[in-house]
Amino acid sequence: MCLKEADRTPVSAEQMEISRLRTKLARVKMERDILEKGEPKSRTSCECLAGERVLRQGFKQGRKVKYAFIQRHCTVWPISVQCRVLNVSVSGYHGHLARQASTAPRRYL
Template sequence: MEIARLRAEPARVKMERDILGKGDGVFREGAGVKYAWIERHRMDWPVSLACQVLGVRARAAG
């Protein structure tokens, strides 16, 4: 299990880097702007990861 986690780590780090790189400065904005950005890019990256990288809490569905 540890080996699988370590193998997945580079992909996760790349996604985090890509989110920050393509965030269009959203990191400096308020939570509402961040949530809107995450919604627009939900097909590109996992929502939970985008929330973590941008420093907002994942919203409950519904």
């Protein structure tokens, strides 16, 4: 048994295992949503289908489409999780963003 820091109540091994499994389940659900839906559960079915098409194209077309998908959904899911699920590196994604910024047309006044 362990003690919780806040209230010093004992925590059983079963409670610790339940907590660990809940955390793992939340991660697996997030990964599933990224792969299957392309959008989180709260979106409508039309939006999900559009996201799913983009994700499938990304697997066929390569990293640029995957990076675009990650960029569009960076406020929905953590970038590191999306990169892991889509099998691209986080540094590769950030490098892509840096290259985009450096090749963007500059305006001179």
